[in-house]
Amino acid sequence: MCGNYSLALKTLYYPLPNNCNNSFTITDITTEKKQAIATTFHSKLITDMNLLERMSVAINPSTPAETLKLLASDTEELVRNRVANNPNTPAETLKLLATDKNKNAL
Numbered sequence: 001m002c003g004n005y006s007l008a009l010k011t012l013y014y015p016l017p018n019n020c021n022n023s024f025t026i027t028d029i030t031t032e033k034k035q036a037i038a039t040t041f042h043s044k045l046i047t048d049m050n051l052l053e054r055m056s057v058a059i060n061p062s063t064p065a066e067t068l069k070l071l072a073s074d075t076e077e078l079v080r081n082r083v084a085n086n087p088n089t090p091a092e093t094l095k096l097l098a099t100d101k102n103k104n105a106l
Contacts, residue, residue: 061086
């Protein structure tokens with residue numbers, strides 16, 4: 001199970017078990033660098049995720065602000081709606097969503 005996305009997302013925040021030789025851990029770097037890596041990693045994952053996975057990430061209160069910003073421009077209104085309803089979505093991203101042509105996304 002070392003290759004699934006759930007575990008891969010946790011890689012950025014938690015150490016992996018030693019038996020996951022195809023994964024990596026981030027330990028001795030700054031918080032800013034971790035955030036930069038997380039943003040890049042999440043944007044790559046988002047492009048590979050199906051609709052249900054993107055919806056789950058969008059509504060998760062632990063999702064980083066930069067990832068929510070990426071999901072706010074998702075092609076699916078269901079994903080954008082979850083971003084709008086995430087309690088940790090930054091005001092800047094909510095303003096972006098307020099301009100959404102499809103008001104059902106809010």
